[in-house]
Amino acid sequence: MIQSVRVLVLNQTYEPINVCGARRAVRMMLLGKAETIEEDGFMVRSERLEFRLPAVIRLLRYVKIPRKAEVPFSKKNVFRRDEHACQYCGSGDHLTLDHILPLSKGGRTNWENVVCCCRRCNARKGNRLPGEAGLRLRRPARKPHYYPFEWMNPRQTVSPHMRWEKYLDPYSAS
Known part of the structure; x- marks a missing residue:
């Protein structure tokens, strides 16, 4: 206990x-x-x-x-920054990471281009920009403050x- x-x-x-x-x-x-x-x-x-x-x-x-320590980029820290919620629909189930600008279109793996995303929204978005898939970010992806x-x-x-x-x-x- x-x-x-x-x-x-x-x-x-x-x-x-x-x-x-x-x-x-x-x-x-x-x-x-x-x-x-x-x-x-x-x-x-x-x-x-x-x-x-x-x-x-x-x-x-x-x-x-x-207070000034740099937060290392990692899957775990992206989940923390995004409060373990999909940045398109708010769901907390079956989370993964999504590149806002897909890698195939020149996107990078960094704080400003990666968000927490549920599998459903990730599949819906596919290899497109969020607007093209009818999705909108709940808040901008930013490098976090520690x-x-x-x-x-x-x-x-x-x-x-x-x-x-x-x-x-x-x-x-x-």
């Missing part, structure tokens, strides 16, 4: 920087590296200890996060705790 509990990790400045498992969060607390800010409802008991699992922890030392919390897996960043919201709202990518 403890393996499935997710914990929001805040930097010393209360900036969200990660989501980790409860086991790792408890380890950081016991080693004096973090403190509990919000508790979960689950109680953990051992021979010597009894405490509630944390929902949010804060690191006791500031961790410098590189911010660690926004780059976590969306399945992890969906808040399982209402208590996370006050820490995430100022940093939401809108």
Whole structure:
């Protein structure tokens, strides 16, 4: 059960920087590296200890996060940039990558020409431009700006705790 509990990790400045498992969060607390800010409802008991699992922890030392780091181009990072959704229809099923300007027409494999796309839209588009296939991009394909919390897996960043919201709202990518 403890393996499935997710914990929001805040930097010393209360900036969200990660989501980790409860086991790792408890380890950081016991080693004096973090403190509990919000508790979960689950109680953990051992021979010597009894405490509630944390929902949010804060690191006791500031961790410098590189803000200017270049995000490497990869399939995984394109999915992250596009929030695991087809950039033509919004579906999250059977995702692949699509070259907006097909390679056969001089397109390149880079941030500005590759988007996340479902198989259905990719088959519909084929070797054509989106407009020729009756498709329209939901937003332009751009090289992303690096911010660690926004780059976590969306399945992890969906808040399982209402208590996370006050820490995430100022940093939401809108």
